[in-house]
Every structure is written in C-alpha cells, then in structure tokens.
Amino acid sequence: MFGDYSLSDLGAIFAMQGFAGLILFSVYVLMALGLAIIFGQMGVINMAHGEFMILGAYVTWMTSNFFQSYLPSLFAGYFFIAMILAFLASGALGMLVEWALIRHLYKRPLDTLLATWGLSLILQQAYRSIFGAREVGVELPQWMLGSKQVTDTIEIPINGMFVMALTVLITLAVSYVLFWSRWGRQVRAVVQNRVMAGAVGINTEKVDRYTFGLGCGIAGIAGSAFTMIGSTGPTSGQLYIVDTFLVVVFGGAASLFGTIASAFSISQAQSTMEFFMSGSMAKVLTLLAIVAILMVRPQGLFALKVRK
Amino acid sequence: MLAINDLHVAYGQSEVLHGLNIDVAPNEIVAIMGRNGMGKTTLMKSLMGIIPQRKGSIAMNGTELGGLKSYERVAKGLAYVPQGRMIFSTMTVKENIETGLAASGDSEVPADIYELFPVLLEMKGRRGGNLSGGQQQQLAIARALATRPKVLLLDEPTEGIQPSIIREMARTLKRIRDSRGLSIIVSEQVLSFALDVADRVLVIENGEIVRDEPRAGVDEAQVAKYLSV
Numbered sequence: 353m354f355g356d357y358s359l360s361d362l363g364a365i366f367a368m369q370g371f372a373g374l375i376l377f378s379v380y381v382l383m384a385l386g387l388a389i390i391f392g393q394m395g396v397i398n399m400a401h402g403e404f405m406i407l408g409a410y411v412t413w414m415t416s417n418f419f420q421s422y423l424p425s426l427f428a429g430y431f432f433i434a435m436i437l438a439f440l441a442s443g444a445l446g447m448l449v450e451w452a453l454i455r456h457l458y459k460r461p462l463d464t465l466l467a468t469w470g471l472s473l474i475l476q477q478a479y480r481s482i483f484g485a486r487e488v489g490v491e492l493p494q495w496m497l498g499s500k501q502v503t504d505t506i507e508i509p510i511n512g513m514f515v516m517a518l519t520v521l522i523t524l525a526v527s528y529v530l531f532w533s534r535w536g537r538q539v540r541a542v543v544q545n546r547v548m549a550g551a552v553g554i555n556t557e558k559v560d561r562y563t564f565g566l567g568c569g570i571a572g573i574a575g576s577a578f579t580m581i582g583s584t585g586p587t588s589g590q591l592y593i594v595d596t597f598l599v600v601v602f603g604g605a606a607s608l609f610g611t612i613a614s615a616f617s618i619s620q621a622q623s624t625m626e627f628f629m630s631g632s633m634a635k636v637l638t639l640l641a642i643v644a645i646l647m648v649r650p651q652g653l654f655a656l657k658v659r660k
Numbered sequence: 661m662l663a664i665n666d667l668h669v670a671y672g673q674s675e676v677l678h679g680l681n682i683d684v685a686p687n688e689i690v691a692i693m694g695r696n697g698m699g700k701t702t703l704m705k706s707l708m709g710i711i712p713q714r715k716g717s718i719a720m721n722g723t724e725l726g727g728l729k730s731y732e733r734v735a736k737g738l739a740y741v742p743q744g745r746m747i748f749s750t751m752t753v754k755e756n757i758e759t760g761l762a763a764s765g766d767s768e769v770p771a772d773i774y775e776l777f778p779v780l781l782e783m784k785g786r787r788g789g790n791l792s793g794g795q796q797q798q799l800a801i802a803r804a805l806a807t808r809p810k811v812l813l814l815d816e817p818t819e820g821i822q823p824s825i826i827r828e829m830a831r832t833l834k835r836i837r838d839s840r841g842l843s844i845i846v847s848e849q850v851l852s853f854a855l856d857v858a859d860r861v862l863v864i865e866n867g868e869i870v871r872d873e874p875r876a877g878v879d880e881a882q883v884a885k886y887l888s889v
Contacts, residue, residue, distance in 0.1 A: 534762075537751070541759045544748040551708050551742065552808050553734030553763025 364505035365627055366370025373623030374474040375512045375581050378519035380615035382574030383592055384599040385526055386567035388427040388611050391600060393543045393563045395461050396454055401596065402589025403475035404446060408438035408575025409490075410483055416490045428493045431576070435518075438572035446568025450561050458560075472590070477584035487585035494562040496580075511580045522573060529566075541564055602642050614653055618642070620642055661813045661843045662738075663685045669699075669706045669714035671819045673685065676702045677867045679716065682845075689837055689844045691858035695887060699867040700847035701743055707845075708740045709733050720811065734763045739809030743816045745800040749789025750879065754779050756788045756799055760806030772839070773802050794825040798832075799826060805836065812836070814846040818853050830856040851884055 357365065387401050398404075416436035419427045449471065457464045492511060499509040530536040541549040542559050550556045577583075582588060595618070603614030618638060623635035646652070662684040669677040677699050684690050694700050703713045707718060718725045726731050739760075748756050757769050757780070773796045774781040777798045783791065785797075790801055797817055804812060814833075817827045830853055837844055848854040854861055861878050863886045865870040871883065 501813045534758075536760055537755055537763055540751055540755075541748050544750060545711055547730075547745055548742065548746040548748070550730035551710065551734065551740045552760045552803055553690075553731050554759060555729075555762075557729075642731065 359578035360505065364503070366624060367502075367506045368508075369624045371508050371512060372621060373620040375515050375577075377591065377615050378515045379574050379578055379581070380596060380599050380619050381519050381523060381612055382570055382577060382605070383596040384611045385523065385576070385608075386570040387596055388603075389526075389570075390564055390567040392538060394454070394458065394560055396458075396475075396564075397461075397468070397597075398567070399465060399593065400449075400475060400570075401468075401571055403472045403479075404442045404571040405575040405578060405592065406479065406584060406586070406589040407410040407445060407475070408442050408489075408522075408572030409579050409588070409597045410479065411438040411441045411572065412579045413490050415585055419588075420491065424440045428495060430493065431496070433572055434456075435576045438576045439569040442568030442572025442575070443565040447561050447565035447569075448538070449568075450564035454564065461637065472593075477589075481603045483586070485586060487583040488581045488636055490579040492580065493534075504539050505629055509540070515577045515580055518573075518577060521628045522570065523608075523612065526570065530608070535559075535562070550617075551644075557600065567645045593604035598639075598642060602646065602652055604655040607652070607654040610652055610654030661688070661721065661789075662717045662845070663717075665708065665717045665719070667703075667718065668714040669711055670714045671711075673748055673856065675714070676868070677706070680867075680869055681862075682862065682869065684843045684845060686843055687841055688838060688860065689846065689858050691854035692847045692862045692863035692864055693849065693864050693883060693887060695848070695849065697798065700864060701815055702867075703864070704740070704742070704788035704813050704847060707733075707813060707855055708738065710731045712817070719800065720791045731763070734807050737808075737810035739812050741776070741797075741800045741804050741817060743819060745793075745796045745804070746779040747788040747791075747796050747799050748789065751788055753784055753788055753791070753799055757802050758760040758807050759800075764805070767773075769806060769863045773805055775806075775834065777802050778810040785813060794821050797821060797825075797829065801832075803834075805840070809842055811843045811845065816846065816847055816849065818848065820848045826853050827851065827856070829853075833857050849887060851887060855880070 378544040383401065383405060387398060390398050392394055410432040414438055416430055419430035453471065453614060454464060454466055457467055496514060498513045501507045530539060538549070538554045538559050541552070541554055542556050546556055578584070599611060599615045599618055602618065603610030621638050621641070622634055662771065664680055666674060667677055667680040667780065680703065682690070686701040692700055692703065702711060706713050709728055713726055720736055720738065725736060726739070728736070739873065748759065754769065757773065761767065761769070775803060779795055780799060780802055783795065791799060817829060833844060834857060836842070855875065855878065858875055860872070860874050862869050863883055865883070865886055
C-alpha cells in the first residue's frame with residue numbers, strides 16, 4: 353500500500369496525518385482525563401461523558417454566536433471565554449447529576465452504567481429539542497484560521513496547534529491539582545480507600561461531588577476543542593465515548609501518564625492508518641492490537657507497583 | 661471522655677454487639693481483649709461510623725457521636741488506626757500523614773509526629789505501600805495523630821508485626837498518651853502487649869463485655885482462657 357508513494361510523499365503524509373492525530377489526541381486526553389478521574393474515584397463509568405463534552409461544544413457555539421451579534425469587536429478572543437463557560441456549564445451539570453442521581457448508586461456500580469446511559473439519552477434528546485437536530489458549526493476567529501507552511505508538502509493548521517497547547521496546559525493544571533494540592537491529596541486518598549479516607553477526617557461526599565464536577569468540566573473543555581475539528585450535533589459525543597474508554601483501560605486506571613501515553617498511541621495509530629485504508633479497517637486493526645496487548649498486560653500500560 | 665452506652669450493632673438481622681457499656685476516662689489506655697469473631701473490629705468500626713449502630717449511644721465529652729458520618733466524628737476528636745493498617749499505598753509517607761490534616765486544619769505536619777516516628781521523616785518521600793509492616797503501622801498511627809484526636813482507636817496494632825517492634829510500640833503508645841494527654845482504646849489478642857500498655861483490661865466475648873479489670877487486678881490466667889483457641 354505504500355508502493356504508490358515516493359519516499360518524500362510518505363514523509364509528508366506521516367507528518368500531516370501525525371499532526372491530525374495530535375488534535376484527536378488532544379480531545380482523547382481531555383475526555384479520558386475526566387473519565388479516568390471519575391472512574392478512579394467513584395468506580396462510576398460515566399456513559400454520559402460524551403454528552404457532557406457536547407454540552408461544552410454547544411456552549412462554545414452559543415458564545416461564538418453571542419460575540420458575533422453583540423460584541424463583534426471582541427470576537428477574536430471569544431474562545432477563551434467560551435472555554436471557561438463550557439467548563440463551568442459542564443461542571444455544574446456534573447455536580448447536579450452527582451447530587452441527584454449518582455450518589456444514590458455508589459453501592460450499585462452496574463446500575464450507574466445503566467443510569468448514566470439513560471442520562472446520555474435524555475441529554476441527547478434535550479439537545480435535539482433545544483438546539484435542533486441539525487449539526488452546528490462554530491465560526492473561528494481570523495487568527496485561528498489558516499495554517500503554517502513548514503515545508504513544500506507539510507502544512508500545520510493553526511487551530512490544531514492551539515488545541516494542542518490548550519491540552520498541554522490543562523493536563524499540567526490537572527496534574528498539579530491532583531498531585532500537589534491539598535484537595536488533590538484528598539481525592540487520591542478517597543480513590544485508594546474510601547472508608548479509610550472518611551476515617552481520617554476527609555468529607556468523602558464533598559470530594560466526590562467536586563471530583564465529578566471537575567471530570568465533567570474537563571469534558572466541557574474537550575467539547576470546546578472539539579468544535580474546531582468537527583461539527584456539533586446532539587449525538588456527536590457518542591462517537592467518542594467508546595474510544596475514550598479504550599484510552600482509559602489501555603493506559604491503566606489511575607495512571608495519568610498511562611492515560612496520556614495510551615491516548616497518544618491510539619490516536620496516532622488511528623490517524624496514520626486511516627490515510628492508507630478505510631476508517632473502519634483502521635479501527636479494527638487498532639482494536640485488535642489493543643486486545644492483544646491487554647491480554648499480555650491486563651493492568652494496562654502503566655500501573656504503579658506497590659504492596660497491597 | 662468517651663462514654664459508650666448500651667451499644668447494639670448488627671449486620672442485617674444478625675446482631676453482633678449486644679449492648680456494650682464502656683467508659684473511657686481522660687488519659688486512660690483501655691485494652692479490649694477477645695478472640696477472632698468476638699466483636700472487636702465491629703466495635704471499632706461502629707465507633708468510627710463505618711457500620712451503623714442499631715441502638716445505644718456513643719458520646720464524646722457529652723457530645724453524641726451516634727449517627728454522625730466518619731469525617732464528622734474525626735472532627736469531634738476520634739481517630740482510627742484500622743486492622744491491617746489501611747495506609748494509602750500509592751501515596752508517599754508524607755502525603756499519607758497529610759491526609760489527616762483535613763480534620764485539624766493544619767497546613768504542615770506537626771513536627772512532634774516526626775519526633776515520635778523518626779523513621780517516617782527519613783522515608784517521607786517513599787510510597788506508603790513500599791514500607792515494611794512495622795513502618796506502615798507507625799505511619800497509620802502518625803496519620804491518625806495528625807487529626808489531633810482526643811481519643812485514639814487502634815484495632816489489633818500488633819497483628820503481623822515482629823516481637824521486638826511490638827514492645828517498642830507499647831512504649832510509643834504510652835509516650836503519645838503522656839505527651840498529648842489523649843485516651844486510647846486498643847483491641848488486642850496478644851496479652852503481653854495489652855498488659856504492657858493498658859491501664860484497664862476488658863474482655864469481649866460474643867459481643868458482650870465479660871470482664872473489666874484495672875491493670876493491677878488482672879488475673880492473667882483467667883483472661884488467657886478467653887484468648888486460647
């Protein structure tokens with residue numbers, strides 16, 4: 353399949369597809385971060401995570417429309433405000449859902465799967481009723497359009513670089529919060545042993561609620577980033593949820609570094625192979641490879657080794 | 661200090677503790693002896709609010725603790741060193757101790773904790789899960805002390821620990837009591853350790869307190885009969 357291309361063509365293809373893969377990587381990382389935090393802390397598999405992401409995307413879309421009609425002079429900077437709003441909207445919805453639904457199901461982990469799946473259907477229909485079934489696209493400000501010509505055959509889109517930088521920043525911020533702040537210490541203690549965390553004086557319910565909110569908020573930011581690579585529709589989130597689970601499982605639960613490494617390898621494999629074969633064939637190969645690796649290493653790529 | 665009155669605890673329909681009455685004076689170390697399955701751990705867990713009580717009251721200086729969540733009991737002055745130590749194994753030694761600060765509101769680990777357990781200062785950057793059993797036990801006690809408790813609960817602290825360290829632990833517990841003026845309830849199966857450390861020895865049998873004697877009046881042979889399997 354490589355036979356039809358010259359060497360320099362191949363180089364350019366790999367570079368461009370690799371870069372396209374990096375944008376996918378960004379969305380995966382942001383989604384998986386939220387999912388992994390929530391799963392690690394509460395053992396809840398949030399099937400509605402994709403819908404929290406899409407909420408962020410819709411918020412970004414609304415902010416963009418608002419700026420276009422009322423504050424056109426500030427349109428260039430709308431994206432930063434949209435991101436914050438997306439984080440707050442998804443985070444607030446997440447905290448509400450935790451309070452109203454999830455906390456009653458902590459002792460029934462399989463039921464949370466069903467409940468959050470139901471929630472995802474409800475949210476999808478809500479989006480359809482509120483925003484309409486048609487997909488919406490966000491208009492980007494001028495400075496994010498276009499691309500940087502690196503060589504004759506390789507060009508890199510500016511919005512892609514922006515999304516990348518954003519992902520790096522958010523990942524750093526999340527790891528800072530988790531590993532160096534007082535609150536992060538409490539989160540990790542609850543993840544390790546919920547009962548014992550309560551018995552050393554940590555208010556586990558409060559930690560749960562804020563963690564769920566944080567995870568969903570990050571999904572909202574992923575939604576903001578998502579508007580740059582795809583159009584937003586009521587069911588767009590669903591397409592990402594399975595891949596994101598794959599990232600979390602493959603990386604090894606509770607390992608931030610594992611999540612990043614696995615998001616990187618999956619998105620790159622996916623994106624590079626898609627160029628040479630059909631999208632579904634690429635997905636089949638990726639899945640097969642992951643299944644094979646997980647059979648050898650069921651704990652995922654990276655898992656901490658300590659006495660139990 | 662801590663007054664337990666007519667405490668009934670059950671798992672579902674099966675009642676395990678049938679109306680315990682225990683009073684712990686300030687600055688007192690009470691050992692609760694008993695074989696496996698007699699209700700020691702159940703008592704500890706119900707004191708911490710991990711298992712709900714069916715009936716009765718637990719009061720700290722007159723404040724009722726029954727019905728409060730675990731973290732609220734910690735805020736009121738209870739601290740817990742569970743059986744099997746239950747340290748947070750992927751967190752470092754320092755972070756493990758710092759989890760206890762949520763209750764006390766301190767931002768730094770009090771220096772006297774490291775004075776009690778110098779080995780923890782030496783290993784503060786290591787993961788808790790990589791410590792030896794005895795070191796983990798010290799860590800679990802340090803974590804409990806970081807909450808600045810008035811009553812410290814220890815559930816079988818000598819389990820799986822070598823004899824020389826057990827003697828050391830008895831000395832440390834007394835030192836903690838003397839320097840911090842707190843009360844300690846320790847559940848035990850090792851009689852020599854209990855006699856080393858306690859001011860008063862209780863025996864629990866089938867969920868009831870069957871003996872309650874001050875240290876000086878303990879009939880070792882009689883108590884040992886309850887422990888022999």
